[in-house]
Amino acid sequence: MDETERRVLHKTETLTPMLLAMMLLSLLSVIVVLTLAFAKLNPETRYLLFIIDTSICIIFLTHFFYGFFKSYNKTDYLKHHWIDLVASIPAVEAFRFARLFQILRVIRLIRMTRSLLVPLVTQRNQTTLAGLLVAMVTILTLSSVFMLIVENGVPGANIITAEDAIWWAIVTISTVGYGDYYPITPLGHVIGALVIICGVSFFGVISGYMASILIAPGDHEQLEAYGNEMRNDFEDYCLRVEETQNKLLAEISALKDIIEQRDPSQNQSDKLP
Incomplete structure (x- = not known):
């Protein structure tokens, strides 16, 4: 990358914690798309992954339009981020692989800044918010998919649909524990315990983040x-x-x-x- 390209790239976009979060979500979404395309899955697991991918697309669209309305030069923003809009369209598998370009763009920004610590340290509030977003999506995705795979088809199991798995993951990570859906297999109990621990840590970080906003x-x-x-x-x-x-x-x-x-x-x- 020559000096002129560095200046143009720095002028149009800078590395931020939220951009890093979008890169990680893009990577997670690409894994989901590859699983849908090549793995042999039962209909409920496939439907669950479709719901997860659509939810990630909603996050991408929200981030895109937020940056669009916040930018001063909207034409220049569309010129450099149109691929993000195309990659955020759900239910179109050909467009989903365009998220790889977002990952490559962030990698170029990382090479330009030569350090990940600078944006993470200087923008601590945004770093915390971006980390919470990535952690929440990742935990909900992995826990619901693994629980549905483990519990589906087991006699007496009550987590048998995609909606059941997502609802169980949300209730468990929030440590509410309604008890309407619960695992019955030993491996399901292990997954549930890990999700509960992650949920306690997750909301502990949220409490600290809100306190830092209100106090400091x-x-x-x-x-x-x-x-x-x-x-x-x-x-x-x-x-x-x-x-x-x-x-x-x-x-x-x-x-x-x-x-x-x-x-x-x-x-x-x-x-x-």
Whole structure:
């Protein structure tokens, strides 16, 4: 990548935690599409993966239109992100593989910035939100698919449809535990226990994130306060410099007056060698 291409890419798009989250969701979606295309699945599991892929497409469309309405130059935004809109269309398998271009674009941005830590550290609130989004989608996807595969076809099981698996995953990760759907196999119990642990950790992070928003000021407010403080210090420094300069000019003027008021004969003697 030459210098001109770097400048153009940096001008049109910068690496953000939410963009990294979209890349990870794109990777998850591509795995789902490949599973639908090549794996031998029962109808309920296939329908469940279709629902998951459609939900991810809704997230992609929301992110696309958010960036579109937020951008100043909408024509330039469409020029550089039209592939994201095409890849976000659900129920069209040919368009789903276009999400690979989004992954490649993010990889190019990572190569340009040379570090993942810079956007993750400087934008901590967005990093937390993006991490929560990826974690929630990943946990719901894996738990519902694995639970449906494990429980489906077992005598006495009550998680037998895609809707049952999704509802069980949502209720379990939220630690509500209605008890209307539950696993009966040993492997299902293990999956349920892991989901409960992830759910407790997940909502613990959400509680900490909400507390940081309500109690601590945001990054923008901190930067604005720091900028105002630096501006005030600079103004005070300029005032002190100006005051010192005025004092020096006054002393120079006073010395000049003293020299001019001296006796002319004394001035003449001072000029002799």
